Amino acid sequence: MDISRGFLVAGAVYLVVGIVFGAYMGGSGDHTLAPVHAHINLLGFTLMTAFGIGYRLIPGLAEGALPKLHFWLHQIGSLLLLLGLFLMMTGTVAEASIGPVFPVLEGAILLGAVLWLVGVIRHA
Template identity: 45%
Template sequence: MGIKLIKISVVYFVIGVLLGLYMSMTGQYIYTSVHAHINLLGWTSMTLAGILYLIFPRAGMSPLGKVHFWMHNIALPVMMLGLFLVLAGHLQWLPLVSIGAIGVVIAVIVFAINIFLNVNIEE
């Protein structure tokens, strides 16, 4: 899972940078929170999780590692798409933000449990 997390994090990094470029070129900064969340929850968090999974392969190979990977990578795009649409004025998509955010929180909790259960000094 470590390599997969690092590779998908680079996709989030590119999306975040492109969104930042768009905002700076157009002077429209309404999507700043989308930009920040993509970079923090996509690029940074997933890169760090991937590195931890490489350092501690038992955590990366565990069922919790797989659940974390898939839940995070399903919930984050749902949350970001919903937030993008809400910020663009389509308030009917607000439940999408909430659903995605709850999914991301659960994914992070699964990650934390995985780290506590599967990361040991003996590794």
Template identity: 45%
Template sequence: MNVSRNFVLSGTGFLVIGIGFGIYMGASGNHEFAPLHAHLNLLGFVLSMIFAMAYRVFPAMGDTKLATYHFWLHVPPGVVLLIMLFLLMSGTITEAGMVPVAPIAEILIFGGVIVFLMNALKNAN
């Protein structure tokens, strides 16, 4: 698995969707999805690209199981979390309806960051 490439591709996917929301908000004058737009671009695009660059700059980090775990702990839960945020902001679900799915996704993403830290401490030389 080329973790750096996978983070680039998934990050670019998040960016396309995030920019799409930005265009929608600008064209409609409805900015209720601004937090989703920000999460798509920051959690999805920016973090994914930073992770991709780290794995490219420190190839020893990318050649580990930790890198693979990190990818799977960041991207799929990130997608779930962003879908939940969309459902909340569109009024489809309430905050109570986000439990337990959104908190689990958040914990998994946090776990991915911890895995990234462990990998960096061990292999970023």
């Protein structure tokens, strides 16, 4: 698996989703989902693009099992967190029922970030 390519492609997908989401909000005048839009752009486009570039530029960083674990923790954690945030903010799912899931998903994203940190310390 090419970790750099995976993060860059995912980041590009989130960029398009974020732009479409933002355009919809701007056109409708309803900005109640602005936090979802911000998280799409930060967790999706910005971080994934930064990770993809980092894995491409730093020799040795993409080798081994830790980068793969980082990739999947970030992908799954981000997608489910964004979906949960959207469902909660649209009122589709009650905060009381979905709220307890958020720390688990945030923990997955945090663990991925710690793996990134370990790789950067080792290879940068």
